[in-house]
Structures are given as structure tokens and as C-alpha cells.
Amino acid sequence: MTPPAAGAGTPAPGTPGASGPEPGTPPGTDAGAEPGSALTAVPGAASAVEDEVAAAPGRRISGPVWAALAIVYVVWGSTYLGIRVVVETMPPFLSAGARFVTAGLILAAIVAWRQGPSALRATRAQLVSAAVVGLLLLLGGNGLVVLAETAVPSGLAALLVAVVPAWVVVLRRASGERPGVGAYGGVLLGLAGLAVLTLPGLSGDVRLWGVLTVVAATVMWSVGSFSSSRIPMPGNPFAASAFEMVAGGIGCLLVGLGRGEQQGFVLAEVSGRSWTALAYLVVFGSLIAFTAYAWLLHSAPLSLVATYAYVNPVVAVLLGALVLGEQLTWPIAVGGAVVVAGVCLIVSTERRR
Incomplete structure (x- = not known):
């Protein structure tokens, strides 16, 4: 939900960036967002890629595409680890707010520099x-994941966030669309895996409120991703991402101040490790990985790009275990495998439609 986090179109709430995954999101939608479909993230990008693939059905996947995929796989998968390190000595919402406002302003400056100030123009409605x-x-997606990672392992958070495509399918059905039968099967698998992943909280191995907070974050992320393709958004996806990151970052800062996170917080007591992780999230999670993701949406088959949805959790779990020594318990292993299987089923179903 890191998603996960660039601005629009980022991965899931922790990733990615802003709009997905960071997850968490991201950018007309970070980092992990799937507006209107479990597979899309930037408004209009899906149809553009589908048209391009239809025009060149037999083309080979180029080296730059694989390189960009590797960036999205590893960087967005690592944002959960980065968040966990940041909140060791920084308040959750204030650190998330600082991250997104900084990344949003940098991205806006880059857009104005490379494409001209007119690229940032948008109507009031947009x-x-x-x-x-x-x-x-x-705020709702990535911010809640950051809060939850003060209580749950980064790998568990990433696996919980992986259920986002299932929520998107539910929202599509509620809006009158008819996803394929395989998508419904993927939803059932995802929810079953979600139930298993909740067991560590029910058994007391982790704090239950943290698990439930991540679940709430996935719902918020899904609603944001789903709605982004149904409301008027800025035409330039990078500009849209910048606006989203600044707005979401300001929201996180206000919530952090409202929670009193500034009380007792001493800037000098923030560890170098947390500063490094925050810088990593801004530069790599919210800028570099998002740029790679947005480029992929226009340069690679959508079914290939969508594989980040089940690769990111695996990367997050491995990094959490290797770097932070997080335990891979049987509920996490089994539940994670079931969730990833559900996402694979949803992705494969969407690929055939």
C-alpha cells in the first residue's frame, strides 16, 4: 500500500510511492494502484498499452523493459523494509508526510523542467x-501501512497489501462490471489467504490492531485506485502523481500533528539508519521506481507489468527475514502463498480478457 510508492499508479500502499503499493502508490493513480482494474494504474495507460501490444503481437521483450521491471520488483518490494526502518525512530504519519511532500515537489519540479510549466496545468476539478x-x-492507504508497521513485521504487511487486486475486483463488480470467473476465484483465494494471515494477530504473535490497520489500508488504497479512472484527473500522469503526493503528504502531516506525534519527538534523536531509509523511500521508492513503472505501462505488455503485484510481497518477505530477522511463521508462509496464488489467478484472468 506501499505502494508501492510513487505517486499515481504506484503499487500497493506500502510501496510504492503515491498512487501504488508505494506498498505502498503511484502516478494519475502509486505506488500499486489499479484504477478500474486489477491491472492498471495510470488513467488511459492500459488502453494505450493494449493498442500497442495488439499492433505488435509478436515483439520480443527488450533489455530496458526487463531492467525497468527489475527496478519495480526490487525497489517497491523493499519499500516495506524501508518503512519499517524509518518508524524505528520517526513518527509514522509525520515521516510519511515528509516523504510524500518532498517527493511530490521534486517530481513537480522535474516535470516543469523537462516538459515545461504548462505540463502542470490542471482545472480546479482535476x-x-x-x-x-x-x-x-x-493518507488512507500508505499512511495506515506506515502506522501498522510500528506493530507488524514488514513482510506480513506486504503480504496483507497483496490482496488489493481482490478488493478492486469486488469494487468493479459493485459498479456493474463483470470480471471473469477466474477473477472471482482469485478474490476467494485472496480472502482465504487474508484470513490465514490474520492468525498471527489473533494468536497474539503480532498486534491485532496492526493487522486490521493494514487491511483497512488495502480497502482505502483500492477505493482510491478504482476511483482514479472514473473522475477528472490531470492529463499528465506525472503531474497528477505530483499533485497526489503533495495532497496525500499534507494529509499525513495534519494527521500526525493531530495525533500529537510531534510531542516528545526530538529531531536529533533520529538515527542515521532512519534518515537513510527515508531518503531511499523518497528517491528510489517514490521517484525512480515510479518513473520506471509509468514507462513500463507505455512500453510493455500490461500482463507482464502486472506481475509486480505478486513479486513485491515475495521480495518484501525475503528482505524482512534477511535484514531485520523477521520470522517466517507458518501462517505467514501459507497465507502469503494463498494470497499470491489468488493475485496470479486474477492477473491471468485479466490478461485473457
Whole structure:
């Protein structure tokens, strides 16, 4: 939900960036967002890629595509680890707010520099929509994941976030669309895996409120991702991502101040490790990985790009175990495998549609 986190179109709430995954999101939608489908993230990008693939059905996957995929796989998968390290000595919402406001302003400056100030132009309706999506993805989605990682392992958070595509299918059905039968099977598998992943909280191995907070984050992220393709958004996806990140970041800062996170917080007591992790999330999670993801949406088959949804959790679990010594318990292993299987089923179903 890191998602996970660039601005629009980021991965899931922890990743990715802003709008997905960071997950968490991201950018017309970070990092992990799947507006209107379990497979899309930037408004209009899905159809553009599908048209391009239809025009060149037999083309080979180029080296730059594989390189960009590797960046999205590893960087967005590592954002959960980065978040966990940040909250060791930084307040959750204040650190998330600082991350997204900084990344959003940098991205806006890059867009203005490379494409001209006119690329940032947007109507009032588009700005309001971008702000709403940014709040859903980054405050509701990514921000809640950051809060939850003060109580749950980073690998568990990533596996819980992986259920986002299932929620998107549910939202699509509620809006009148008819996903394939395989998508429904993927939803059932995802929810079954989610139930198993909740067991560590029920057994007391981790704090139950942390698990439930991540689940709430996945719902918020899914709603933001789903709605982003149905409301007027800025035409430039990078500009949209910047607006989302700034709006979501300001929302996180206000919530952090409202929770009193500034009380007792001493900047000098923040560890170098946390500063490094925060810088990593800004530069790599919210800028580099998002740029790679947005480029992939226009340069590679959508079914290939969508594989990040089940690779990121695996990367997050491995890094959590290797770097932080997080235990891989049987509920996490089994539940994670079931969730990933459900996401694979959803992705494969969407690929055939």
C-alpha cells in the first residue's frame, strides 16, 4: 500500500510511492494502484498499452523493459523494509508526510523542467480529484501501512497489501462490471489467504490492531485506485502523481500533528539508519521506481507489468527475514502463498480478457 510508492499508479500502499503499493502508490493513480482494474494504474495507460501490444503481437521483450521491471520488483518490494526502518525512530504519519511532500515537489519540479510549466496545468476539478485520490492512496492507504508497521513485521504487511487486486475486483463488480470467473476465484483465494494471515494477530504473535490497520489500508488504497479512472484527473500522469503526493503528504502531516506525534519527538534523536531509509523511500521508492513503472505501462505488455503485484510481497518477505530477522511463521508462509496464488489467478484472468 506501499505502494508501492510513487505517486499515481504506484503499487500497493506500502510501496510504492503515491498512487501504488508505494506498498505502498503511484502516478494519475502509486505506488500499486489499479484504477478500474486489477491491472492498471495510470488513467488511459492500459488502453494505450493494449493498442500497442495488439499492433505488435509478436515483439520480443527488450533489455530496458526487463531492467525497468527489475527496478519495480526490487525497489517497491523493499519499500516495506524501508518503512519499517524509518518508524524505528520517526513518527509514522509525520515521516510519511515528509516523504510524500518532498517527493511530490521534486517530481513537480522535474516535470516543469523537462516538459515545461504548462505540463502542470490542471482545472480546479482535476486538482480536487487528484487531491481526493492522493488522500485515499497516501493518507488512507500508505499512511495506515506506515502506522501498522510500528506493530507488524514488514513482510506480513506486504503480504496483507497483496490482496488489493481482490478488493478492486469486488469494487468493479459493485459498479456493474463483470470480471471473469477466474477473477472471482482469485478474490476467494485472496480472502482465504487474508484470513490465514490474520492468525498471527489473533494468536497474539503480532498486534491485532496492526493487522486490521493494514487491511483497512488495502480497502482505502483500492477505493482510491478504482476511483482514479472514473473522475477528472490531470492529463499528465506525472503531474497528477505530483499533485497526489503533495495532497496525500499534507494529509499525513495534519494527521500526525493531530495525533500529537510531534510531542516528545526530538529531531536529533533520529538515527542515521532512519534518515537513510527515508531518503531511499523518497528517491528510489517514490521517484525512480515510479518513473520506471509509468514507462513500463507505455512500453510493455500490461500482463507482464502486472506481475509486480505478486513479486513485491515475495521480495518484501525475503528482505524482512534477511535484514531485520523477521520470522517466517507458518501462517505467514501459507497465507502469503494463498494470497499470491489468488493475485496470479486474477492477473491471468485479466490478461485473457
